Amino acid sequence: QVQLVESGGGLVQAGDSLRLSCAASGRTFSSYAMGWFRQAPGKEREFLAAIIRGGGSTRYADSVKGRFTISRDNARNMGYLQMNNLKPEDTAVYYCAADQSLHSLLMIKPGSWGQGTQVAVST
Numbered sequence: 254q255v256q257l258v259e260s261g262g263g264l265v266q267a268g269d270s271l272r273l274s275c276a277a278s279g280r281t282f283s284s285y286a287m288g289w290f291r292q293a294p295g296k297e298r299e300f301l302a303a304i305i306r307g308g309g310s311t312r313y314a315d316s317v318k319g320r321f322t323i324s325r326d327n328a329r330n331m332g333y334l335q336m337n338n339l340k341p342e343d344t345a346v347y348y349c350a351a352d353q354s355l356h357s358l359l360m361i362k363p364g365s366w367g368q369g370t371q372v373a374v375s376t
Contacts, residue, residue, distance in 0.1 A: 254365040255280040255351050262347060262370030269339050269374070275332035275349030275367060282351070283307070283327040285365075288358040289334045291345035291372075298348070302334065303358045312359065339374045347372050 261273040275287065288303035302323035303312045311323055322335040332349055347370050350363035357363050 255282060255285055257349050257351060257365055257367035259347065259349050259367040259370040262372045264373045264375065265339055266375050267340055270335070270337045271339065271372060273334040273336065273347055273349070273370060273372075275334075277330040277332065277351065282325075282330040285351040285353055286355040286358055287323075287325060287332045287349060287351045288363065289321075289323060289332075290348045290350060290361065291343075292348070292369075293345040296345075298361055299345075300359065300361055301347075303355060304332070305355055312355075336372075339372075341374045341376050344373050346370065 255277050256279040258276045283306055286305050289301045290298050292298040301314050301317050302321055304323045304325055308325050320338050325332045349367045351365045352358050352363035
């Protein structure tokens, strides 16, 4: 499986923007669909966005559509999540994940997870 490491989290104010990064290693990243998820305290892990291997198609959860943008750079083995107009309810640990099956990502059952990065949004 591919190994994933997230970065870019932090403490921001409502309305601010953040860009999360996901560095992939170990396998051919371009062979994997990738996605972003989050988990808030006391809640289940939530799907946010996914992007297919070549980057030509994306999927978003309704809760972030129009505010978050997923992208990838296969030449650099990197994935990204641009988050705009952040809200306090966006506070969570954010995870990137990868799988050769987009369906597995959408079912929140990917083969590879990163360790997560904390995002906190204050009022």
